[in-house]
Amino acid sequence: MRKIKNEELNRLSVEEFKNSDRLEALIVLDDVRSAMNVGSAFRTGDAFGIEKMYLCGITAQPPHREINKTALGAQDSVEWEHVEDIQTLVADLKKSGYKVAAIEQADESTSLLDFDPQPNEKYAFIFGNEVFGVKDELVEGADLVLEIPQFGTKHSLNISVSIGVVLWDFLTKKRLPKKRASI
Amino acid sequence: MRKIKNEELNRLSVEEFKNSDRLEALIVLDDVRSAMNVGSAFRTGDAFGIEKMYLCGITAQPPHREINKTALGAQDSVEWEHVEDIQTLVADLKKSGYKVAAIEQADESTSLLDFDPQPNEKYAFIFGNEVFGVKDELVEGADLVLEIPQFGTKHSLNISVSIGVVLWDFLTKKRLPKKRASI
Numbered sequence: 001m002r003k004i005k006n007e008e009l010n011r012l013s014v015e016e017f018k019n020s021d022r023l024e025a026l027i028v029l030d031d032v033r034s035a036m037n038v039g040s041a042f043r044t045g046d047a048f049g050i051e052k053m054y055l056c057g058i059t060a061q062p063p064h065r066e067i068n069k070t071a072l073g074a075q076d077s078v079e080w081e082h083v084e085d086i087q088t089l090v091a092d093l094k095k096s097g098y099k100v101a102a103i104e105q106a107d108e109s110t111s112l113l114d115f116d117p118q119p120n121e122k123y124a125f126i127f128g129n130e131v132f133g134v135k136d137e138l139v140e141g142a143d144l145v146l147e148i149p150q151f152g153t154k155h156s157l158n159i160s161v162s163i164g165v166v167l168w169d170f171l172t173k174k175r176l177p178k179k180r181a182s183i
Numbered sequence: 184m185r186k187i188k189n190e191e192l193n194r195l196s197v198e199e200f201k202n203s204d205r206l207e208a209l210i211v212l213d214d215v216r217s218a219m220n221v222g223s224a225f226r227t228g229d230a231f232g233i234e235k236m237y238l239c240g241i242t243a244q245p246p247h248r249e250i251n252k253t254a255l256g257a258q259d260s261v262e263w264e265h266v267e268d269i270q271t272l273v274a275d276l277k278k279s280g281y282k283v284a285a286i287e288q289a290d291e292s293t294s295l296l297d298f299d300p301q302p303n304e305k306y307a308f309i310f311g312n313e314v315f316g317v318k319d320e321l322v323e324g325a326d327l328v329l330e331i332p333q334f335g336t337k338h339s340l341n342i343s344v345s346i347g348v349v350l351w352d353f354l355t356k357k358r359l360p361k362k363r364a365s366i
Contacts, residue, residue: 001290046337047335047338104186105192106185136185148351152195154226154256154257154260161223164341164344164345
């Protein structure tokens with residue numbers, strides 16, 4: 001067993017990436033304070049091939065030194081758009097057929113363990129401010145609220161980690177049945 | 184639907200956490216340069232209830248200002264130990280019955296999509312330096328090499344995100360069959 005060199009990784013060019021099969025998922029960041037978290041979201045979005053990222057409210061946008069430092073170029077491959085008012089965006093996404101899922105701890109949330117994405121549905125996953133979370137009105141207006149179950153003393157996963165967990169969970173649920181069937 | 188207040192989160196006290204059912208997983212960080220990554224690993228380890236974290240080589244250890252800032256107290260709930268030489272640790276872990284899994288991109292790696300942890304096995308997941316990855320001799324000596332499949336232009340997930348993805352994947356594979364059976 002040996003490690004793979006960078007040039008062997010079959011990395012897509014930005015052009016190939018834009019034309020590749022995508023995970024039917026959007027990341028929506030609303031009032032995310034830390035540019036490092038935005039940069040990490042780009043990198044994770046690139047790795048798992050999301051369709052697009054929306055940066056809402058005060059969320060930092062490229063070009064931005066801290067985003068570049070963390071995204072390591074993924075800010076150029078992942079399509080993104082700034083939308084000032086997230087309520088308008090959510091209404092538009094629903095009209096376009098996206099299921100809007102707020103990632104939050106709420107009284108009638110669905111545990112991510114039980115989340116069962118339907119084959120024909122595409123999802124927009126909303127992540128909120130590092131301290132205040134997803135806004136109350138979005139939690140109320142979302143199609144579903146997904147909660148990452150936590151079993152420890154803190155119950156506050158880092159937002160970058162949460163994005164990775166939610167996208168990986170979605171990817172496995174979307175891809176595994178097909179993959180397993182082909183073995 | 185309304186957000187849950189902090190006091191409703193059923194967070195465990197540090198004492199309760201130490202006595203709770205744990206995920207049969209260890210995190211091993213080897214020569215991790217960034218104290219922020221170490222802090223995030225503590226927070227994720229707390230959330231998913233790992234047994235213990237090992238900090239090897241130059242990996243920063245508590246007490247450390249940057250770790251505290253990112254771990255938000257999880258450095259006090261997650262059991263940890265500094266071991267200078269990771270080869271000694273790996274040999275000890277194998278003797279204690281742990282399967283040692285290096286998280287790396289390697290020529291004969293197992294895709295995390297195909298990773299099928301056995302019910303009675305416990306695992307130690309090794310994460311390496313941010314730039315150089317897991318050391319070659321560890322990749323060769325590990326029981327298995329797990330690779331997070333990536334579909335984009337970069338192929339270099341942030342280490343904090345990788346830890347979240349690997350632990351969440353492990354947790355779902357360990358817990359879901361039991362959970363689904365009980366529905």
